[in-house]
Amino acid sequence: MGAIPRLRKNPALATFPWMSSSTVKAPRQRQEELGQFLTPAPVAAFMASLFGPLPETVRLLDAGAGAGALTAAFVSRLIADNEKVQRVEARLYECDPLIQPALTQTMRDCQRACADADIRFSFSIHAADFITEISTRLGGPLFGEARPEFDVAIVNPPYRKISSDSPERRSLHYAGIETSNLYTGFIALIHRLLAPGGQLVAITPRSFCNGPYFRNFREDLLDHVALHRLHVFESRGAAFREDGVLQENIVFHGVRGRKQPARLMVSSSSGKDVGTITASMIPCSEIVHPGDPERFIHIPSEAGHSRAKKVMDTFHANLASLGVQVSTGPVVDFRLKKSVRMEPAKGTVPLIYPCHFNGGSVHWPKANSRKPNAILDNEETRPWLVRSGVYLLTKRFTSKEERRRLVACIFDPAEVEAERIGLENHINYFHANGGGLERNLAYGLFAFLNSTVVDQYFRQFSGHTQVNATDLRALPYPTLRALQTLGRGLTKLDISQEEIDRLVEESIHASQ
Ligand SMILES: C[S@@+](CC[C@H](N)C(=O)[O-])C[C@H]1O[C@@H](n2cnc3c(N)ncnc32)[C@H](O)[C@@H]1O
Numbered sequence: 001m002g003a004i005p006r007l008r009k010n011p012a013l014a015t016f017p018w019m020s021s022s023t024v025k026a027p028r029q030r031q032e033e034l035g036q037f038l039t040p041a042p043v044a045a046f047m048a049s050l051f052g053p054l055p056e057t058v059r060l061l062d063a064g065a066g067a068g069a070l071t072a073a074f075v076s077r078l079i080a081d082n083e084k085v086q087r088v089e090a091r092l093y094e095c096d097p098l099i100q101p102a103l104t105q106t107m108r109d110c111q112r113a114c115a116d117a118d119i120r121f122s123f124s125i126h127a128a129d130f131i132t133e134i135s136t137r138l139g140g141p142l143f144g145e146a147r148p149e150f151d152v153a154i155v156n157p158p159y160r161k162i163s164s165d166s167p168e169r170r171s172l173h174y175a176g177i178e179t180s181n182l183y184t185g186f187i188a189l190i191h192r193l194l195a196p197g198g199q200l201v202a203i204t205p206r207s208f209c210n211g212p213y214f215r216n217f218r219e220d221l222l223d224h225v226a227l228h229r230l231h232v233f234e235s236r237g238a239a240f241r242e243d244g245v246l247q248e249n250i251v252f253h254g255v256r257g258r259k260q261p262a263r264l265m266v267s268s269s270s271g272k273d274v275g276t277i278t279a280s281m282i283p284c285s286e287i288v289h290p291g292d293p294e295r296f297i298h299i300p301s302e303a304g305h306s307r308a309k310k311v312m313d314t315f316h317a318n319l320a321s322l323g324v325q326v327s328t329g330p331v332v333d334f335r336l337k338k339s340v341r342m343e344p345a346k347g348t349v350p351l352i353y354p355c356h357f358n359g360g361s362v363h364w365p366k367a368n369s370r371k372p373n374a375i376l377d378n379e380e381t382r383p384w385l386v387r388s389g390v391y392l393l394t395k396r397f398t399s400k401e402e403r404r405r406l407v408a409c410i411f412d413p414a415e416v417e418a419e420r421i422g423l424e425n426h427i428n429y430f431h432a433n434g435g436g437l438e439r440n441l442a443y444g445l446f447a448f449l450n451s452t453v454v455d456q457y458f459r460q461f462s463g464h465t466q467v468n469a470t471d472l473r474a475l476p477y478p479t480l481r482a483l484q485t486l487g488r489g490l491t492k493l494d495i496s497q498e499e500i501d502r503l504v505e506e507s508i509h510a511s512q
Contacts, residue, residue: 034096035158035182038066043251044073046274047154047201050229050253051077054152057087061153061193063130063186065092067099070154071123075110079117088114090123091148093130100127105294113414131182132171134189139174140380144312150193153200157186177220184217191225194256200225206232208246209297212470216221218295226253226261230299231277231286232268250299260284266299269317287511294474299462308456311508315476319430322480324437324445326430327474329423330384331375339376348374349385354395357409360493361392364416373421377490385420386429388413389436392445394472395426398465403497404469405458408449410442410493426470443490444483451504452497482507 008456010153031037034314040318047369048069060070068346071090076083091112094103098156107123128131136484160182162168172178177188183204192201208221231251264287267279269377286309287298297343319326331351341348344365353371356362367374373383391411399407411421412435423429427476430437430445436446454475484508 010217022281035064035160036096036099037156039069039073039156040414041069041073042160042274043203045076046068046231047203047251048073050201050231050251051152051154051199052228052253053084054078055316056084057089058085058152059148059150059195060088060157061093061150061190062090063093063149063153063155063190063393064157065094065103065125065332066096067102068092068110068155070156072110073122074152074154075114075119078119080115084304085119087090087120088122089120091126091150092123093126093128093133095129097127097312100125104139106432106509116182116263131168134193135171135175135177138189138192139176148193149198151195151198153190153194153198153202155190155200155202157183157190157202157204159183159205161270166285167334174411176277176385179217181207188217188220191221191254191256196257198256199252199253199255201251202361203249203251206250206299209250209299210471211466211468212292212294214374215294218297221254222260222295222297225256226258227254227264227287228254229253229265230297232266233270260288269505275302281420281501284301292474294470296461297472305456305460308453309460311453312457312476314508315478317399317477317479318475319473322483323432324430324441325433326428326469328469329425329427329429330386331381331480332384332425333372333423336375336381336384339378339381340372341376342369347376347378349377349418349420349422350416351424352393352411352427353374353424354397354407354426357393357395357407360409360450360495363408363413364418367408371424377420381422385422386431387435388416388418388421389431389441390442391423391436392430392449394449395428395468396428396467398467404450404452404455405462405465407454408447409445410448428467428472430472438484440484440487441480443487443493444478444485445487447486447490447500448478448483448494450497450500452501453504453508478507481511484511 015199015222060071062073066069071092075088090107092103093108105123111121115245117152161180162182163183168182172185175189177185179188181187187202187204194200208217217239229252233249261284263283265279266282267273267277269277272484282300286300287294340351344350351372351374352362352364355371356364358364377385390413392409393409395407398407486503
């Protein structure tokens with residue numbers, strides 16, 4: 001990894017905000033609006049270390065430059081590694097006037113440090129909105145002539161959802177890019193600005209690796225950028241712990257315009273300072289499965305994960321072959337506000353929220369619940385209710401305290417009597433053509449989805465706590481018979497994780 005010894009000796013740099021925390025730290029709300037989470041120095045140095053061979057003149061892009069931590073780390077690497085680079089032309093975009101003086105100062109320090117190492121360093125700071133400026137150029141008639149081109153981009157883009165009527169979305173649309181987060185907008189623009197063979201190193205949330213919202217982005221990225229390295233920070237917030245960011249982050253290194261390599265290096269670390277890294281070369285086909293229309297990016301990391309992958313690879317059924325569908329709970333409570341009731345009453349049916357999940361089954365009604373327990377069964381609500389039956393329910397959102405991402409429970413009509421039920425929108429439910437499931441199958445799915453092996457597999461492609469119906473459809477499943485046998489072996493639902501894992505392991509061995 002490129003260290004940063006030369007710059008650290010420079011006393012001016014000792015006061016850098018990214019080294020000594022809060023010189024330019026924005027108040028929280030402003031920080032969130034700007035997506036301003038500065039990269040800690042060890043992470044920046046790690047990122048800079050990932051670039052492959054560089055040309056003699058490096059045209060460098062740092063978009064959303066903050067106080068310049070990433071460009072400084074890149075310069076430190078050049079100096080420390082004594083590479084052939086003779087000249088750096090850095091272009092930095094930063095829209096926050098409060099941080100720009102620190103950025104200018106960092107660039108001057110970089111210039112001095114480079115001069116001492118016989119490297120010519122020039123820079124231009126664009127106090128502009130990167131999205132608007134670049135989208136306008138890319139979408140405009142002068143595309144080509146007015147397009148800046150870079151050999152290297154190093155970036156920690158701001159992240160924030162951008163709604164479909166936001167100016168950012170409109171700008172990106174103008175450039176032919178459809179995406180719902182600022183960070184994916186940045187990356188999509190940046191890789192378009194790279195020269196063929198140009199390199200990108202980015203630190204971003206891991207959320208783009210799966211989920212339907214990022215499908216367009218994944219497709220665009222994987223079609224234009226060859227991924228050479230993926231690095232996962234195992235613990236949530238490890239890279240940005242001080243700022244309390246609770247996203248799982250990844251760093252990736254990609255090369256513009258090349259086919260995906262046969263294998264790429266996947267690594268992980270758990271500490272804030274990058275710390276001990278474990279790495280292995282993984283076939284690209286295991287990361288992005290050939291023929292997967294969703295283009296999910298699976299990231300195996302720990303030993304358990306690779307075992308989980310091996311186990312899951314032995315399953316060849318899918319929900320369609322099991323005759324099962326998964327859908328999101330149809331009741332959106334605020335849309336049916338008038339019909340929702342805190343307590344059951346005449347004319348109502350049970351309304352099930354995640355708060356009713358309890359020890360593997362649905363406990364209803366819930367006393368002193370903050371969520372409603374019931375919904376009127378009337379003309380307005382009827383289209384959103386389902387026939388009662390045995391359903392497997394999973395939470396769509398799990399809290400970070402929860403041990404597993406996938407939390408499944410059984411709705412049993414023998415315990416909650418009703419002709420129809422309401423399933424709230426924070427739940428996904430497994431059904432057979434809109435009706436209940438055969439009991440043994442439901443129980444088998446319950447054990448399978450709650451098992452550690454599925455959880456570990458799931459974490460490889462999900463970096464956030466949301467579990468979409470698409471994710472559940474994409475999982476491989478054991479055969480119908482294997483699931484029914486597993487379900488028969490389950491005598492009660494309120495059992496320990498160890499017991500679930502033992503039953504699932506036994507059924508895996510039996511079927512092999
Ligand atoms: C996540 S921070 C990273 C800062 C710096 N690159 C680092 O790694 O420490 C993103 C930066 O992008 C800036 N930013 C946010 N939106 C921007 C935009 N539309 N154009 C240019 N800069 C933007 C923020 O002010 C913030 O400084």
